[in-house]
Amino acid sequence: MHTPDQTAYEAPDRLRVAVVGTGNIARFHVEALQSMPEDAALVAAVDVDPDNLALFTDRYGIPQRYSDMDRMLREVQPDLVHLCTPPGMHHGQVLACLRAGASAVVEKPPALSLAEMEEMAAAEGPPGQGPWFATLFQHRFGSGARRVQAMAEAGALGRPLVAVCHTLWYRDQAYFDVPWRGRWDTEGGGPTMGHGIHQMDLLLALLGDWSEVSATARRQAREMETEDLSVGHVSFANGAVAGIINSVLSPREESYVRVDFERATVELSHLYGYGDDDWTITPAPGCAEEIAAAWEAGEAGVNSGHSAQLAHVVSALKAKEAPPVSSTESLRTMRLVAGIYASAAQHRAITAGELRQGSRFFERMHGGGTPW
Structure with a gap:
């Protein structure tokens, strides 16, 4: 884990956001989030490849690095997690985020089956409280x-x-x-x-x-x-x-x-x-x-880029809405x-x-x- 001084990232009126997966699609998420600095703070990134993770976090100034998503969820306690991982991983990762109290945004397709989708939906929190998951359909x-x-x-x-x-x-x-x-x-x-x-x-x-x-x-x-x-x-x-x-x-x-x-x-x-x-x-x-x-x-x-949808995602979560x-x-x-x-x-x-x-x-x- 990489933990530089986080003073600049601590802001009670901003969502604390983590990114899981640092491949090509993740840059669209991060650049969209960094276009709204008053509303969202990128605090952590997760990847099993340490070299890709280091390059990604250094490029975007993300303060914390993890190789394990579950550990990140426990230690960072983000408000929102962006899942930029292959489709077969989405179901388990969304459930882990929701159970940890973090909302999740997942790339398409959101799951491999309707059964997985309904299980993910059932794991969401109550209206007005969350957490929730959203699919990136920009x-x-x-x-x-x-x-x-x-x-x-x-x-x-x-x-x-x-x-x-x-x-x-x-x-x-x-x-x-x-x-x-x-x-x-x-x-x-x-x-x-x-x-x-x-x-x-x-x-x-x-x-x-x-x-x-x-x-x-x-x-x-x-x-x-x-x-x-x-x-x-x-x-x-x-x-x-x-x-x-x-x-x-x-x-x-x-x-x-x-x-x-x-x-x-x-x-x-x-x-x-x-x-x-x-x-x-x-x-x-x-x-x-x-x-x-x-x-x-x-x-x-x-x-119709990622920024268009993610602005609505961040706004809804700050208002405690799905x-x-x-x-x-x-x-x-x-x-x-x-x-x-x-x-x-x-x-x-x-x-x-x-x-x-x-x-x-x-x-x-x-x-x-x-x-x-």
Whole structure:
């Protein structure tokens, strides 16, 4: 453990924050937190690799180093822990944080199964007290998405009718030759779980609860346990329907979400993050002035990076409120992932209500067998 003078880090009105895992994704978390120094103080980092840990803590001026998360939780007693670790570690680490009284923010996917997700949710503290866990689904928090949500909630866009949600990315075979990738027991799934989940979460944030999904998933070109491609048709409780594609086989990469509302088409085209200019709003005939005014009146200038969501997480925790994206919202997204896998494996439509305790796809995304 490395313990320099901590006087500068002691501030009762700031959250005490620790980071577990010091790989590439952790820098996005730390740089976001360091952009809000009045609200959060980074007090510790954890990694099993001492060299990476030393480089990381020196680079970002983090005062305490640990090789063991449980020891860090006992000695540091942080308010918030950022888990920047591989997916197979999330479940146990979130439970350890919650049981130690620390809230947790976890990278996607938050767990390997719905069973793990529900156990994590059950370990949260009571309303108004916490601790809680939140999933990093930052695409909800760019000002473009928040503007569209506000327009939809105000009725300016009319009913949502039809949508498209594409995650068309490219990963070569070498990417999946890394030992923990493309495996059910360490990643929980392929691009449906680990890549397209961001776009699907944004789609659900815009359209609400889903009711039924029919899907196909397969290994089309990569050697791995999981799928490298999935295609789904989703029906929503509000009557909208959507087509979803999740691929790691697409040389021309694009992340694309489109919703056709009664009064306008809303489109987002980007790759790994977006700004306001990546959105296109096309009004229906006769609606141009109303739609333009509603769009211009909304929030602006916030990109969909980690900072956008983490500002809301820190603000909620300081107010003793559950941080976004909550366990309930994360479960809805993860249930859609499970529904795609269940439908593809069983060659039938799956309703959201089926994916409860007792379903084999509740316990494991692949249902305990070899689905394709």
